[in-house]
Amino acid sequence: NAGVTQTPKFQVLKTGQSMTLQCAQDMNHNSMYWYRQDPGMGLRLIYYSASEGTTDKGEVPNGYNVSRLNKREFSLRLESAAPSQTSVYFCASSPLRGNTEAFFGQGTRLTVV
């Protein structure tokens, strides 16, 4: 059982380049999340999707876009990468709306130079 799979694991971008971070889950979960984690800042929510076809902004959405392609997949796009977007990105999914825990992928380490 793969759980939550993120690709790529590592990426280096030049300022201004674009890229899409992919996330897929095989647990038939309804809710999916994208976070970024920076030293001393904890996990900050970028966007989330409570169900297929819906997306909502989190705490730090500026500079990002998301697509809930289907129930399995939730992608995060950086249209014009900036050094401030250097971070570790985590995708998570949760079985049901309400009182259930989220499961995390292993993260994507992104460096923007």
Add this chain to the structure above:
Amino acid sequence: EDQVTQSPEALRLQEGESSSLNCSYTVSGLRGLFWYRQDPGKGPEFLFTLYSAGEEKEKERLKATLTKKESFLHITAPKPEDSATYLCAVRNVTDKLIFGTGTRLQVFP
């Protein structure tokens, strides 16, 4: 605004020295409070879910408790392998999941 605050930021313990981590929160309609453990270079790993004030959960040397405004993670007689960052999160009525900044725990032999 939904918010989660964890304290202390860092905690150093001697092996066997019990202590507690704090998570205080404000949330629009609590749909669950979650504790996670995170090891360096890895994603957070789920520990506990608490739903209502007065609830307690235990797992090995860890015990989580919940009141209307805060949660505690009690660590009894910790071992070096308990060293990690412990994260607290709350889910609100819109399914938003908000994390605190974590407590970095180091347990020395």
